[in-house]
Amino acid sequence: MSLTTTQHDILVKYLKGVGIGHQEPFEEFYDHIATAIEKDKPEDVSTYLREVIQPSFGGAKGIQKIVLNQRKARTRMIWKRAKQIFFSLFGWPAIGIVMVSFILVQTSLIQFGSKITLLITLGLGLFLPLVVLAYGSISFYRDCKKSNRDYRNSDLNSSLMVLVHLPFTLLNIVGNLIIPLIIGREAFKIFLTDNLWLNTLFCSFILLYGFTCLKLMKEKFIFKLEVA
Numbered sequence: 001m002s003l004t005t006t007q008h009d010i011l012v013k014y015l016k017g018v019g020i021g022h023q024e025p026f027e028e029f030y031d032h033i034a035t036a037i038e039k040d041k042p043e044d045v046s047t048y049l050r051e052v053i054q055p056s057f058g059g060a061k062g063i064q065k066i067v068l069n070q071r072k073a074r075t076r077m078i079w080k081r082a083k084q085i086f087f088s089l090f091g092w093p094a095i096g097i098v099m100v101s102f103i104l105v106q107t108s109l110i111q112f113g114s115k116i117t118l119l120i121t122l123g124l125g126l127f128l129p130l131v132v133l134a135y136g137s138i139s140f141y142r143d144c145k146k147s148n149r150d151y152r153n154s155d156l157n158s159s160l161m162v163l164v165h166l167p168f169t170l171l172n173i174v175g176n177l178i179i180p181l182i183i184g185r186e187a188f189k190i191f192l193t194d195n196l197w198l199n200t201l202f203c204s205f206i207l208l209y210g211f212t213c214l215k216l217m218k219e220k221f222i223f224k225l226e227v228a
Contacts, residue, residue, distance in 0.1 A: 003034050010045045011037070012150045018060045022155040023144075024074070025067045030150075075159045081219065082163060086212045098208065105203040106196070114199050121203040125210030129164050133157065133217060156220075164213050167206070 003011065011033060020026050033053055042048035057063045089098050108117040137157045144152050179188050 003037060007037060007045050011049070014046075014049050016150070018054075018063050020063070020067060021151055022153045022158070023149075023151050024155045025070060026151045028070075029063070071155055071159070074155060075162070078156075078159050078163060078216065082212055082216055085215050086208065089208055089211070097211070098204070101204045101207045102200060105207070106200045109196060109199055109203075117199070117203060121206050125203075125206035125208075126164075126167050129210050129213040129217075130168075132214065133160055133164050136217065137161070160213075160217060163216070167209065 011030060015026055015029055015033075020029055033049070036053060037045060037048065040048070040052075042052070054060060054063070057066060088094055105117060105121065108120065137154070140154055140157060141152050179185060
C-alpha cells in the first residue's frame, strides 16, 4: 500500500509547514510518517498529523530540533571525514601526491615567481572545488525542479559549501584585517618574497585542501531518522 495523492499532498504541505525544506530530513520524515499512515490508516490525515504524529516528535519545535541536530551531526561527520582524508595523504602510497605537489609548487615559485604560483594554487585548490560544488548544487536544484520533487536543496551540499567557503573567509580576515593592522602589507609582501619554504608550504597546503574537498564531494553522509 502507498499513500494516495491526497494523503501525499497533505503530508508534503505539513512537512513544508514545519520548516523542512532540504532533501535528507524531508525524505527521512516523509518515509517515517508515511509508514505510520499506512499502518494506522487514519480517516483524517490532517488531524492524525496534528494530534498523533506531531506530539510524538515533541511538537513542531521538536521536529525542528531533530532537523537541527541531524544537520549538526552531518556537519561533524563531514569534518571528521575531511580530516581523515587530509591526513591519509601523508601515509603510503598517497604521500606521493604530497611530494609531487611540493615539488611542483617549489619549481613554479623558482621559475614563475610567487604571484603567478599563488594565483594558480588558489585557482586549483580553492576556486575549482567551489565551482564544482556550485555546479553540483545548481544541477541538483534543476533536477529536483524537473522531477517536481518537494524540495530543492540538499543539506549535504549546504554543509559542504561551508567547508569549501571557509578558506575564503579566513583569507579575507587575514588579508584585510590581521596583516594590515599588525604586520603591514608591504612588510608582509617582502617577507613572503624572501621566504621560499613558507610559500611552498602554504601553496602545497591549499592544493591538498582542495584535493580533500573534491574527494569529499564523492562521499555520502546518510543516517536514518531515530525517534525516541
